[in-house]
Amino acid sequence: MAMQMGQEIIVDFDVPATMLDGIVLRANIYRPVGEGQWPVLLTRLPYGKDLPGGTAFLDPAQVARRGYVVVVQDTRGRSASEGEWVPFVNEAQDGYDTVEWAAQLPQSNGSVGMYGISYFGFTQWATAVLQPPALKAMAPIQTWNDPFNGLTFRGGALELGTSGSWQLMMGIDVLMRRHRNDPQALGRAIYLLAKETDALGKQGYWSLPLREFGPLHRHNVAPHFFENFVSPMDLEHELVKPLAIFQQQEQVTVPALNVAGWYDIFLLDTITNFKVLRENGSTPEARQSKLIIGPWTHGAFSNPVGELNFGFGSTAAFIDLQIDLVSLQVRWFDHWLKGLDTGILNEAPIKLFVMGANAWRDEQEWPLARAVDTRYYLHSLDRANSLHGNGYLTTDKPESHEPASDHYGYDPANPVMTRGGALLMPPEYPAGPYDQRVTEGRQDVLVYTSGELKEDLEVTGPVTVHLWAISSAPDTDFVARLVDVYPDGYAQNLTDGIIRARYRHFHRGQSRPELIEPGKAYEYEIDLWATSNVFKAGHRIRLDITSSNFPRWDRNPNTGHDFGADTEIAVARQTILHDPEHASYVVLPVVPGS
Numbered sequence: 001m002a003m004q005m006g007q008e009i010i011v012d013f014d015v016p017a018t019m020l021d022g023i024v025l026r027a028n029i030y031r032p033v034g035e036g037q038w039p040v041l042l043t044r045l046p047y048g049k050d051l052p053g054g055t056a057f058l059d060p061a062q063v064a065r066r067g068y069v070v071v072v073q074d075t076r077g078r079s080a081s082e083g084e085w086v087p088f089v090n091e092a093q094d095g096y097d098t099v100e101w102a103a104q105l106p107q108s109n110g111s112v113g114m115y116g117i118s119y120f121g122f123t124q125w126a127t128a129v130l131q132p133p134a135l136k137a138m139a140p141i142q143t144w145n146d147p148f149n150g151l152t153f154r155g156g157a158l159e160l161g162t163s164g165s166w167q168l169m170m171g172i173d174v175l176m177r178r179h180r181n182d183p184q185a186l187g188r189a190i191y192l193l194a195k196e197t198d199a200l201g202k203q204g205y206w207s208l209p210l211r212e213f214g215p216l217h218r219h220n221v222a223p224h225f226f227e228n229f230v231s232p233m234d235l236e237h238e239l240v241k242p243l244a245i246f247q248q249q250e251q252v253t254v255p256a257l258n259v260a261g262w263y264d265i266f267l268l269d270t271i272t273n274f275k276v277l278r279e280n281g282s283t284p285e286a287r288q289s290k291l292i293i294g295p296w297t298h299g300a301f302s303n304p305v306g307e308l309n310f311g312f313g314s315t316a317a318f319i320d321l322q323i324d325l326v327s328l329q330v331r332w333f334d335h336w337l338k339g340l341d342t343g344i345l346n347e348a349p350i351k352l353f354v355m356g357a358n359a360w361r362d363e364q365e366w367p368l369a370r371a372v373d374t375r376y377y378l379h380s381l382d383r384a385n386s387l388h389g390n391g392y393l394t395t396d397k398p399e400s401h402e403p404a405s406d407h408y409g410y411d412p413a414n415p416v417m418t419r420g421g422a423l424l425m426p427p428e429y430p431a432g433p434y435d436q437r438v439t440e441g442r443q444d445v446l447v448y449t450s451g452e453l454k455e456d457l458e459v460t461g462p463v464t465v466h467l468w469a470i471s472s473a474p475d476t477d478f479v480a481r482l483v484d485v486y487p488d489g490y491a492q493n494l495t496d497g498i499i500r501a502r503y504r505h506f507h508r509g510q511s512r513p514e515l516i517e518p519g520k521a522y523e524y525e526i527d528l529w530a531t532s533n534v535f536k537a538g539h540r541i542r543l544d545i546t547s548s549n550f551p552r553w554d555r556n557p558n559t560g561h562d563f564g565a566d567t568e569i570a571v572a573r574q575t576i577l578h579d580p581e582h583a584s585y586v587v588l589p590v591v592p593g594s
Helices: 060-064 091-104 117-128 160-178 183-200 223-230 267-280 325-338
Strands: 009-018 022-032 038-045 067-075 106-118 135-141 259-265 289-295 351-352 358-364 372-379 392-394 404-409 446-449 457-473 475-486 490-502 523-536 540-548 571-579 585-590
Touching: 009 060, 009 091, 022 060, 022 091, 038 091, 038 117, 038 160, 038 325, 060 325, 067 091, 091 106, 091 117, 106 117, 106 325, 117 135, 135 325, 160 183, 160 223, 223 289, 259 267, 259 325, 259 523, 267 289, 351 457, 351 523, 372 540, 392 446, 392 540, 457 475, 457 490, 457 540, 475 523, 475 585
Parallel strands: 038 067, 038 106, 106 135, 135 259, 259 289, 289 351
Antiparallel strands: 009 022, 022 067, 351 358, 372 392, 372 585, 404 571, 446 540, 457 523, 457 571, 457 585, 475 490, 475 540, 490 523
């Protein structure tokens, strides 16, 4: 692809912008040499504009050469910017003020776009909700709209793996500010925090009681983390409400180029962000939003992913052997900020990577209209425990003469450990697809496997498990995982989910927790989000059921006590039902003719 680029740019460092309340935020500004005015691309991040993250997902030097002013700003209370660091709560107003400030820069033509990933994907949505007049388009990558769907909680369980490691990482800048006039104290504090970070994966996550989580409590770098225990799952909490973009998306008027990953911690919310604007956007522009889903993990867009080689064309550096992700974003902004006909709006709104086939494909809607929701029912010969058991999956409903249930004990002192998936965790827990047979060798994991497929079967779309279960505990968890089993036995995790019993009604709008009655059967709906995978001929479809995935999600102590209060834990006896009156099943969106 030929591109016209100037050869020289200027970088202005630490350029101040004064917010509405007088706080000064600082940015690095990359711009073409010479007289003229150009559109502005803005990103606002808490990870340091001068560190590698500040230039990682859209190289500002390269983009400035293509005729843009690129502004990379430290958010409030971080790095070179003034103010107090309180995650998330100031990003909307600061974003609005910064967009309008950027539009008035001498080199600006008055049009602003925003870009960035994760937290600085969120800063785009928070800003767009306030409708700054100069904002014309955005490109949020792998970000959320619902804090209780992968950011702080998931299905009522705490995202301990992500939040524990992220809060420790963010603590370095907190310590640098706290000890800025005492180098010796700073050195000591960073040394101790680094030791804590290194020990997190093997020791720190086990800290109890959770509401006094030791790795963070000992260093006082993340007081906001502990608000999760004051009012868990409370969307009205002052530190949580700004995170709930899904309640405000009808106010967004600009189009979004959304980028997701099948193994990303914010997969479903990124898809939902696209759907809301595409289908119900408040302006014609917003309804031109787009979505790309690769086989990627959080912040990682190269190949291999986890243990698997998805091919050179799966990478963001060469999407479908056509374009890199930076150039794709520039094409997007060239249309909306420069008025150039790049042809991008003539292309399908969705581009997704189909695993198994390892190929990109264009789609017109999500979910796919041609996909057929197909129920695969759980069965067993009364012992589905481990991959050596006799659990199986078929599209046939259970019959009365079959064994009606399977049993296992969930001991929080010996939880099922995290192995792959949609993770953002310490190095002991890498993200992506990993062989699940070690996990499936445990007696507290129920394994249901289909027969060998006679022909390829594509599953693309939302995946949900309906599980009938009885527990001996007043509160407990259930975890489900969809797996692609290869002819040699390799078990590739595709997607998973969790439900905490006391929050079983939360997704239906009831926010008040409600304990269960031990010994009573309840139906649980477990959202496994989504996937796109061709189960090749000779492969098998598998569903794993258990009660923990630690330390990705916190361990349910099975006591029914207040969240985070326990130092003691109890064993829960779990019964999974699959009789005609309590059929348990997974819903797979099967794409015909694939």
